[in-house]
Amino acid sequence: MKLGLNLSFAIKRWLGGERLAALVANELETRYVQFTWDLVDPDWPASTRDTLAREYATAFAAAGVTVESTFGGLASYTFNHILAPTPELRALGKAHLRNAIDMTAAMEVPAAGMPLGSFSADDAVNPARREEIYKMALEAYVDLARHAREQGLSMLLVEPVPLATEFPASAEEALRLMTDLDGQTDVPVRLCVDWGHAMFKPLFGEKATMEHWMEVVGNYIATFHIQQHDGLYDRHWNFTRDGLITPQILSDFWDRHELDEQTYFLEIIYPFEEPDAVVLEDMKAAMKMLRSV
Amino acid sequence: MKLGLNLSFAIKRWLGGERLAALVANELETRYVQFTWDLVDPDWPASTRDTLAREYATAFAAAGVTVESTFGGLASYTFNHILAPTPELRALGKAHLRNAIDMTAAMEVPAAGMPLGSFSADDAVNPARREEIYKMALEAYVDLARHAREQGLSMLLVEPVPLATEFPASAEEALRLMTDLDGQTDVPVRLCVDWGHAMFKPLFGEKATMEHWMEVVGNYIATFHIQQHDGLYDRHWNFTRDGLITPQILSDFWDRHELDEQTYFLEIIYPFEEPDAVVLEDMKAAMKMLRSV
Numbered sequence: 001m002k003l004g005l006n007l008s009f010a011i012k013r014w015l016g017g018e019r020l021a022a023l024v025a026n027e028l029e030t031r032y033v034q035f036t037w038d039l040v041d042p043d044w045p046a047s048t049r050d051t052l053a054r055e056y057a058t059a060f061a062a063a064g065v066t067v068e069s070t071f072g073g074l075a076s077y078t079f080n081h082i083l084a085p086t087p088e089l090r091a092l093g094k095a096h097l098r099n100a101i102d103m104t105a106a107m108e109v110p111a112a113g114m115p116l117g118s119f120s121a122d123d124a125v126n127p128a129r130r131e132e133i134y135k136m137a138l139e140a141y142v143d144l145a146r147h148a149r150e151q152g153l154s155m156l157l158v159e160p161v162p163l164a165t166e167f168p169a170s171a172e173e174a175l176r177l178m179t180d181l182d183g184q185t186d187v188p189v190r191l192c193v194d195w196g197h198a199m200f201k202p203l204f205g206e207k208a209t210m211e212h213w214m215e216v217v218g219n220y221i222a223t224f225h226i227q228q229h230d231g232l233y234d235r236h237w238n239f240t241r242d243g244l245i246t247p248q249i250l251s252d253f254w255d256r257h258e259l260d261e262q263t264y265f266l267e268i269i270y271p272f273e274e275p276d277a278v279v280l281e282d283m284k285a286a287m288k289m290l291r292s293v
Numbered sequence: 294m295k296l297g298l299n300l301s302f303a304i305k306r307w308l309g310g311e312r313l314a315a316l317v318a319n320e321l322e323t324r325y326v327q328f329t330w331d332l333v334d335p336d337w338p339a340s341t342r343d344t345l346a347r348e349y350a351t352a353f354a355a356a357g358v359t360v361e362s363t364f365g366g367l368a369s370y371t372f373n374h375i376l377a378p379t380p381e382l383r384a385l386g387k388a389h390l391r392n393a394i395d396m397t398a399a400m401e402v403p404a405a406g407m408p409l410g411s412f413s414a415d416d417a418v419n420p421a422r423r424e425e426i427y428k429m430a431l432e433a434y435v436d437l438a439r440h441a442r443e444q445g446l447s448m449l450l451v452e453p454v455p456l457a458t459e460f461p462a463s464a465e466e467a468l469r470l471m472t473d474l475d476g477q478t479d480v481p482v483r484l485c486v487d488w489g490h491a492m493f494k495p496l497f498g499e500k501a502t503m504e505h506w507m508e509v510v511g512n513y514i515a516t517f518h519i520q521q522h523d524g525l526y527d528r529h530w531n532f533t534r535d536g537l538i539t540p541q542i543l544s545d546f547w548d549r550h551e552l553d554e555q556t557y558f559l560e561i562i563y564p565f566e567e568p569d570a571v572v573l574e575d576m577k578a579a580m581k582m583l584r585s586v
């Protein structure tokens with residue numbers, strides 16, 4: 001299986017391209033990464049942002065590490081973006097992804113992604129409002145995909161999330177989004193499916209299996225997030241902890257579905273108060289476990 | 294005891310001033326709030342940001358709810374700010390708090406605050422680098438306090454955090470910061486002490502008590518965050534869960550120290566995937582428990 005790292009584990013800890021690229025290449029021995037916007041905020045002033053982002057990109061390239069995509073992290077996920085209840089908030093959400101596309105282009109990375117957005121509590125339980133806002137989100141993605149192509153990107157990614165108040169949550173919702181956008185956008189919009197989100201039992205019940213996701217939207221899955229979890233919350237634990245997934249399950253899935261180009265990006269979110277030394281040792285141990293299967 | 298709400302529980306869920314003010318005033322029956330920057334990002338374009346922030350401020354005032362301060366939340370805490378390893382990142386951190394001061398002024402709220410910032414993993418274990426960056430942070434706060442006064446604010450708040458890689462963490466470090474800034478700034482810089490941070494045993498051991506904090510820096514504590522926790526991680530659980538704190542302990546502490554003006558801001562951070570109805574019921578139950586002592 002093709003193993004990569006989402007860089008969320010490193011935020012606030014190992015900063016700057018040279019330092020982080022050395023850690024990734026030499027200590028964690030990975031050649032594929034997904035760059036998190038928690039390291040460089042797409043909404044920072046463009047000139048400073050692009051200088052900082054390019055410094056990471058250059059250092060990763062020099063270390064022989066490919067940055068396959070850039071992706072929204074914790075700070076980005078704090079806001080509702082293009083599914084927000086007001087035009088002002090939705091416009092800010094659209095500007096946020098547009099900024100991220102520009103930063104990704106500055107890094108010469110081919111793809112950028114994030115969850116689509118969040119409805120407010122009131123809109124989430126109002127089918128007419130959901131539909132109205134969803135339609136505007138489709139239009140926004142057509143515009144954003146045009147901008148992505150102009151900037152030299154070749155794909156946008158959307159991550160389904162395990163919340164009934166967001167969209168897409170289920171495999172069926174993800175299929176609807178893919179079908180609605182397929183052929184309508186200047187670059188393809190594809191899915192980044194997180195194993196912990198897809199297997200979220202409180203929301204999906206018996207359909208909380210990766211086999212179900214492969215059946216329904218397998219053709220649209222461009223990449224994966226992997227994380228350990230208990231099926232009850234979106235834990236983002238590492239595989240050094242027991243839970244519903246094992247490295248063997250990941251490996252068997254990879255072989256059974258004859259995966260090839262997709263990457264398993266390990267996306268671990270540590271408590272901020274976890275000591276740096278604990279995080280690094282835990283990441284090393286997990287990567288060793290994952291490489292052993 | 295004077296009970297208030299940090300609005301972190303509401304992010305992505307109950308948006309807009311009218312909706313949130315009604316929920317706070319009528320369903321949670323509180324008259325004091327601390328506005329989180331996760332509802333309106335200080336780094337959004339100023340004109341839109343101030344329009345959105347003023348809408349919250351106006352609605353809270355109309356509902357008879359006082360916004361005592363504005364405060365950094367999850368998105369803000371994702372970055373290193375003025376303790377970051379490079380001049381570019383520190384400048385972005387300084388601009389972030391400056392933007393927050395401007396937004397706070399637009400809301401006609403008298404105080405703004407956040408944790409001071411985070412060292413990188415490498416700087417955190419290098420005493421000379423820590424000292425060098427800390428000295429620059431003091432200068433930044435002198436500048437920011439001048440800007441705060443010019444904008445009509447009367448106080449800046451700093452929140453100690455339970456991480457050896459940040460500053461201040463311990464009561465002793467908080468005292469150093471308070472002493473270094475006392476009398477040097479155009480508006481006072483004071484502490485917002487979080488009970489869950491102050492009682493963090495893995496870092497503070499026997500000194501992980503609120504009594505210790507009151508002895509060392511009691512005179513500088515302008516306000517408190519309250520949360521339930523187990524002393525092992527910074528949980529931000531609600532008081533509907535068992536842990537090291539009870540409403541009675543909070544009440545006894547208030548009486549014993551003859552507190553008066555400080556507010557206990559309940560700061561609960563729910564998993565994003567917790568359903569809205571669960572969050573609202575849990576918040577109501579906790580506020581009822583806290584009001585009953």
